[in-house]
Amino acid sequence: MVLLRSLTTLLTVFTAHASIYEERADGYCLPPSDSGYSSGYHYLLHTSLSSPLMCSEFCDESNAVYESEHPFYRGFAFVKNGGDCRCYYDAGHLPPVAGERYGDAVGDIGGGDGTDGVTCYAIIIRETARSEVFGLGLRH
Secondary structure, eight states, X not given: OHHHHHHHHHHTEEEETTEEEEEEEESSEXXXXXXXXXXXOEEEEEOOOOXXXXXXXXXXXXXXXXXXXXXXXXXXXXXXXXXXXXXXXXXXXXXXXXXXXXXXXXXXXXXXXXXXXXXXXXXXXXXOSEEEETTXXXXX
16 A cells, blocks of 8 residues: 555656655645644746646746745645646745735645645755755756
């Protein structure tokens, strides 16, 4: 059972630049239900993207520009119809660009709200200016 779960997780992990994401849940991303937060995360919105990979690249590029907020980046949600992309940050740590300051959540993503046609991805390895991933030096 553990092996099967590990294989399933491995199949839903993908890389974008040096960041690595894991498909976490259906719907827009939410904090863990036992976290005590009443709502979701702050987010940057980008529209008309064709895939989760493009969404992850948009979020990674935003983090490269605003490195001070990078430690507070949690992941993204991708809307299949329309291509909306939400890059999630802890409350109070949205990069200084136009973004939605909805929610009070901080910390790791716990799941999704179940919205049809939306998938939540959590970051599992953060990109830095130079990351060592599997022994390879990767740069933006």
